[in-house]
Amino acid sequence: MAQHLRSSKPTFLNVLRHSLAFGSPSHASRHLRHNLPHGPLSTRVSPNPITRLCNTMVDTLSSIGSHEDANSQVMDFPGGKVSFTPEIHFISESNEERVPCYRVLDDNGQQLPNSQFVPVSKEIAVKMYSDMVTLQMMDNIFYEAQRQGRLSFYATAYGEEAINIASAAALSPDDVIFPQYREPGVLLWRGFTLQEFANQCFGNKSDYGKGRQMPVHYGSNKLNYFTVSATIATQLPNAVGAAYSLKMDGKDACAVTFFGDGGSSEGDFHAAMNFAAVMEAPVLFICRNNGWAISTPTSDQFRSDGVVVKGRAYGVRSLRVDGNDALAMYSAVHEAREMAIREHRPILIEALTYRVGHHSTSDDSTRYRSADEIEWWNKARNPLSRFRTWVESNGWWSDEAESDLRSRIKKDMLEAIRVAEKTEKPNLNHMFSDVYDVPPLNLREQELLVRQAIKSHPQDYPSDVPL
Amino acid sequence: MASLLGRFCRKLVVPGSANGSRMVSTTACDSEAVKSLNLYSAINQALHIALETDPRSYVFGEDVGFGGVFRCTTGLAERFGKNRVFNTPLCEQGIVGFGIGLAAMGNRAVVEIQFADYIYPAFDQIVNEAAKFRYRSGNQFNCGGLTIRAPYGAVGHGGHYHSQSPEAFFCHVPGIKVVIPRSPREAKGLLLSSIRDPNPVVFFEPKWLYRQAVEEVPEHDYMIPLSQAEIIRQGSDITLVGWGAQLTVMEQACLDAEKEGISCELIDLKTLLPWDKETVEASVKKTGRLLKLFISGVNLSGFFLIIGLTIRAPYGAVGHGGHYHSQSPEAFFCHVPGIKVVIPRSPREAKGLLLSSIRDPNSVVFFEPKWLYRQAVEEVPEHDYMIPLSEAEVIREDNDITLVGWGVQLTVMEQACLDVEKVSALYYFNSKIIDLKSQLPWDKETVEASVKKAGMLLILDAIKPIVNY
Numbered sequence: 001m002a003q004h005l006r007s008s009k010p011t012f013l014n015v016l017r018h019s020l021a022f023g024s025p026s027h028a029s030r031h032l033r034h035n036l037p038h039g040p041l042s043t044r045v046s047p048n049p050i051t052r053l054c055n056t057m058v059d060t061l062s063s064i065g066s067h068e069d070a071n072s073q074v075m076d077f078p079g080g081k082v083s084f085t086p087e088i089h090f091i092s093e094s095n096e097e098r099v100p101c102y103r104v105l106d107d108n109g110q111q112l113p114n115s116q117f118v119p120v121s122k123e124i125a126v127k128m129y130s131d132m133v134t135l136q137m138m139d140n141i142f143y144e145a146q147r148q149g150r151l152s153f154y155a156t157a158y159g160e161e162a163i164n165i166a167s168a169a170a171l172s173p174d175d176v177i178f179p180q181y182r183e184p185g186v187l188l189w190r191g192f193t194l195q196e197f198a199n200q201c202f203g204n205k206s207d208y209g210k211g212r213q214m215p216v217h218y219g220s221n222k223l224n225y226f227t228v229s230a231t232i233a234t235q236l237p238n239a240v241g242a243a244y245s246l247k248m249d250g251k252d253a254c255a256v257t258f259f260g261d262g263g264s265s266e267g268d269f270h271a272a273m274n275f276a277a278v279m280e281a282p283v284l285f286i287c288r289n290n291g292w293a294i295s296t297p298t299s300d301q302f303r304s305d306g307v308v309v310k311g312r313a314y315g316v317r318s319l320r321v322d323g324n325d326a327l328a329m330y331s332a333v334h335e336a337r338e339m340a341i342r343e344h345r346p347i348l349i350e351a352l353t354y355r356v357g358h359h360s361t362s363d364d365s366t367r368y369r370s371a372d373e374i375e376w377w378n379k380a381r382n383p384l385s386r387f388r389t390w391v392e393s394n395g396w397w398s399d400e401a402e403s404d405l406r407s408r409i410k411k412d413m414l415e416a417i418r419v420a421e422k423t424e425k426p427n428l429n430h431m432f433s434d435v436y437d438v439p440p441l442n443l444r445e446q447e448l449l450v451r452q453a454i455k456s457h458p459q460d461y462p463s464d465v466p467l
Numbered sequence: 468m469a470s471l472l473g474r475f476c477r478k479l480v481v482p483g484s485a486n487g488s489r490m491v492s493t494t495a496c497d498s499e500a501v502k503s504l505n506l507y508s509a510i511n512q513a514l515h516i517a518l519e520t521d522p523r524s525y526v527f528g529e530d531v532g533f534g535g536v537f538r539c540t541t542g543l544a545e546r547f548g549k550n551r552v553f554n555t556p557l558c559e560q561g562i563v564g565f566g567i568g569l570a571a572m573g574n575r576a577v578v579e580i581q582f583a584d585y586i587y588p589a590f591d592q593i594v595n596e597a598a599k600f601r602y603r604s605g606n607q608f609n610c611g612g613l614t615i616r617a618p619y620g621a622v623g624h625g626g627h628y629h630s631q632s633p634e635a636f637f638c639h640v641p642g643i644k645v646v647i648p649r650s651p652r653e654a655k656g657l658l659l660s661s662i663r664d665p666n667p668v669v670f671f672e673p674k675w676l677y678r679q680a681v682e683e684v685p686e687h688d689y690m691i692p693l694s695q696a697e698i699i700r701q702g703s704d705i706t707l708v709g710w711g712a713q714l715t716v717m718e719q720a721c722l723d724a725e726k727e728g729i730s731c732e733l734i735d736l737k738t739l740l741p742w743d744k745e746t747v748e749a750s751v752k753k754t755g756r757l758l759k760l761f762i763s764g765v766n767l768s769g770f771f772l773i774i775g776l777t778i779r780a781p782y783g784a785v786g787h788g789g790h791y792h793s794q795s796p797e798a799f800f801c802h803v804p805g806i807k808v809v810i811p812r813s814p815r816e817a818k819g820l821l822l823s824s825i826r827d828p829n830s831v832v833f834f835e836p837k838w839l840y841r842q843a844v845e846e847v848p849e850h851d852y853m854i855p856l857s858e859a860e861v862i863r864e865d866n867d868i869t870l871v872g873w874g875v876q877l878t879v880m881e882q883a884c885l886d887v888e889k890v891s892a893l894y895y896f897n898s899k900i901i902d903l904k905s906q907l908p909w910d911k912e913t914v915e916a917s918v919k920k921a922g923m924l925l926i927l928d929a930i931k932p933i934v935n936y
Binding site: 176178207208209210212213214217219220221226227229230231234235236237238239240241242243244245246248249255267268271272274275278279433434435436437440441442443457 | 523550553555556558560561563564565566567568569570571572573574576588591592595596599600601602603604605606607608609611641642644665666694741744745792886
């Protein structure tokens with residue numbers, strides 16, 4: 001007995017009495033509470049250390065279930081019971097196998113046997129495919145417009161059309177979106193017109209943003225899509241707060257926020273995930289892991305098995321999905337949304353994909369990756385062709401439908417650009433409005449000064465800004 | 468500072484309530500009930516009223532649930548429930564980010580940062596999200612329901628990290644409001660105004676006064692308007708402007724000065740951004756002299772370790788950068804003693820100044836005007852040369868007015884000088900231009916010498932966006 005005591009002495013001395021005062025009755029502590037021993041451990045305090053050890057050991061043993069052996073006894077710490085082990089065993093930095101990726105369609109667009117997915121009606125499937133094509137063509141034409149000097153800047157979503165459209169299709173119009181900047185497809189699905197996109201890109205007076213931001217910084221309160229801000233991942237904690245609001249208001253809706261592999265390195269990602277778990281907020285974190293943050297590959301971004309494994313660290317349920325598989329994306333987001341709203345919990349979805357295009361028009365990605373690699377992803381793993389195959393296999397699409405669609409989009413896009421280009425810029429007063437709800441004195445004065453300066457030096461000011 | 472505080476700690480007289488005439492406050496009617504409260508209790512009352520009057524309002528932050536480390540949130544969780552008043556994880560960027568999201572959905576989020584010293588992780592959220600939320604969206608969205616409260620200021624024993632007064636950083640951020648009350652009665656009214664103001668507000672509470680200041684505070688729901696300064700002591704010889712806890716000190720200074728025959732007019736600014744320029748201007752017109760007191764700065768020398776770090780960053784407007792690729796944040800850094808801030812105006816200057824910065828044993832923040840990365844071309848010596856820091860250069864000699872600038876705006880200023888010369892045919896208006904180069908520490912001597920000669924000074928501190936189309 002004494003020998004046994006000596007060998008396990010440090011372990012037993014670590015047994016603490018734990019007072020049962022928990023702060024908020026969150027579901028976590030409720031879950032843990034029932035694991036606690038039924039009463040406080042021994043209150044007998046003896047001056048003799050050996051006697052104390054014996055007493056403690058007796059108490060502990062009597063509170064442990066009979067199936068447990070000497071190697072897996074339990075300890076109480078704030079936060080709940082943990083079993084302990086005399087072996088020093090580090091949790092490996094990664095699992096032996098990477099987390100598998102959910103997909104429904106193979107690379108050729110054939111449905112995999114035994115695939116589970118949420119069925120999609122013809123109407124939805126055709127709209128999904130059409131919007132993916134529209135997104136791709138819109139990107140093409142705006143990109144070209146920037147190259148021609150008609151736009152100052154543009155960023156495409158090539159390769160990520162399935163993520164954009166399928167996720168939007170699986171959501172309800174009441175779900176609020178906090179985008180990064182590569183998700184215009186969500187707006188497109190919800191009804192943002194090509195003209196509205198063009199107006200923002202050209203910064204004319206019809207732009208809802210009043211011409212204040214760079215192109216692709218879209219926003220629409222009507223469509224529940226919060227305005228894009230260029231800072232990375234700052235939208236994530238905002239989405240959690242919005243989700244909490246939806247929960248408190250009892251809405252059948254969730255918040256959805258997008259970010260890239262690069263965004264998952266930002267502090268705001270970690271802050272948001274932790275808050276979402278603690279606040280039990282119905283928010284979807286959709287990570288577009290497209291392999292690149294400008295020129296930084298994921299091997300320079302993190303050393304974990306991608307982003308999906310980070311969910312567990314925060315107590316967040318997570319899923320890895322093939323981001324180039326529209327059906328898989330649709331099902332993943334559909335299921336995640338249900339869970340988030342019904343169970344009041346955040347869900348992390350890592351959509352694996354590839355950024356086929358350059359980071360933006362200010363980037364030439366052939367400087368840091370091979371043109372072959374880009375071409376392979378564009379051809380072999382193209383989300384549009386895979387989904388088209390599936391849609392056609394159901395008899396819902398044809399070559400004729402394709403060419404009709406493409407010629408219509410091209411016509412509409414060129415018209416949208418023509419109109420956006422010749423629409424007036426916003427009035428000068430919009431430089432000063434909306435900084436606050438009402439312009440304060442200093443801004444009113446500044447506007448007067450600017451107007452005076454324009455009067456005396458008209459040649460130094462742009463002639464297309466109406467006064 | 469400690470002895471100064473010691474002098475005041477025992478018998479703290481709330482500014483504006485003792486000697487001298489005082490503008491009548493509109494906060495309390497004679498018939499309304501008042502209670503003697505200290506600052507944290509007044510704030511607590513305001514929070515109770517705010518939560519009571521708007522069911523979609525929330526109070527949260529670290530340790531807020533049990534009443535907060537300064538007792539400002541006592542009783543709120545018990546009364547309004549843990550769904551509306553709750554602890555958050557220890558993460559300021561999360562706290563403020565979450566608050567912005569709540570506010571964006573039309574709620575009032577009253578967020579507590581435990582000490583102003585810890586607000587910096589949330590600075591990105593405040594500057595790049597909260598302040599710009601309405602403007603960048605074309606007024607489709609706003610987070611006006613957000614109020615961020617934080618105890619600030621020296622308290623005697625707080626050291627580096629429980630004493631900071633960071634209000635100056637926030638005063639350079641259009642889109643937010645910055646409010647600082649001087650007393651319990653002011654705090655309750657200003658906090659209720661801040662919470663209900665449709666713009667995000669940063670509300671700094673002088674922690675020194677949490678217990679020390681006691682005042683009769685009306686029990687009812689009242690608001691004190693933002694952006695309205697108050698003359699709390701009339702005078703005729705000099706105008707003193709201050710806020711928060713320093714007004715106590717300043718009021719004592721006024722009394723001392725009166726004994727020497729100087730009549731001081733004391734103004735409580737209350738709202739630092741947007742500030743009440745009209746009241747201050749009217750007062751200065753009357754007295755002819757202005758003194759503004761910051762509580763920070765002088766005490767914090769020796770703040771930074773000498774680690775010889777040089778931080779380079781492209782800055783400034785470039786034409787198409789929008790909100791997030793055009794900012795000129797050098798002003799923030801000029802309030803941080805212990806670092807140097809350097810901005811070159813051209814390629815030759817950049818090489819020499821950067822080499823000096825790297826080899827300087829202090830930490831240097833080196834802003835590079837991105838507009839000039841490709842645009843500006845110059846003959847640059849190929850050898851290793853350094854241009855001294857903290858030495859301004861007169862790049863254009865003249866007599867009538869001194870212009871001080873740095874970085875890319877010197878190009879604009881130089882053009883402005885030429886224009887002015889052409890236009891003024893009747894009299895010559897010749898301008899001297901000084902390139903400051905180092906904003907911190909700055910070459911005061913060169914500038915002073917020039918202003919002594921010219922008599923007029925104009926400092927151009929940023930390119931306003933319109934110039935860059």
